């Protein structure tokens with residue numbers, strides 16, 4: 001049996017729609033899983049049933065994390081949140097961590113994991129962390145745009161066995177102070193935390209780049225999906 005992976009939907013308010021980038025699904029499928037898109041639902045009992053159905057969870061990219069999750073107000077109009085996602089993901093994440101289910105957070109996902117566990121974020125990199133490194137590239141998104149250093153004592157290094165890698169980058173928020181239960185796994189060339197993990201758990205990883213855009217071309221991106229799915233077996 002292939003593991004079923006619950007994938008959080010992206011939200012389009014204008015179209016009043018949930019939506020999905022095929023790369024999230026295809027990345028999971030290519031690594032041997034069956035992705036299903038979850039509803040945004042705040043009922044604890046419903047979410048615990050989702051936990052029974054799913055062997056792991058993928059926290060996708062999308063809206064900004066509400067600064068209220070880490071005790072701040074939005075600093076400017078660039079911060080656009082989705083309270084429905086924050087609410088569902090908060091309950092789901094807590095239950096999934098409690099049950100030690102594997103969780104992979106991508107882009108918004110790493111930011112959410114950090115915020116919900118007690119860390120803070122740069123709300124807007126251009127305002128709060130001026131840098132010459134491009135973190136918000138234009139399409140195509142499968143082209144690497146900056147490098148990250150991979151920390152040698154991290155499970156990401158155990159997986160990839162390389163000290164630096166080139167990654168794509170499409171984010172305007174980033175981890176600021178790291179949540180106490182997390183450890184760094186990769187840092188960008190200008191010093192932003194771009195991958196984290198939770199050492200107490202089987203597999204709770206976040207990456208700031210986008211393996212869902214690059215897994216077809218890039219072996220390292222593929223390996224991240226494969227490692228996630230391996231832990232979901």
Ligand SMILES: [Mn+2]
Nearest residue numbers: 135169170188
């Ligand atoms: Mn970046």
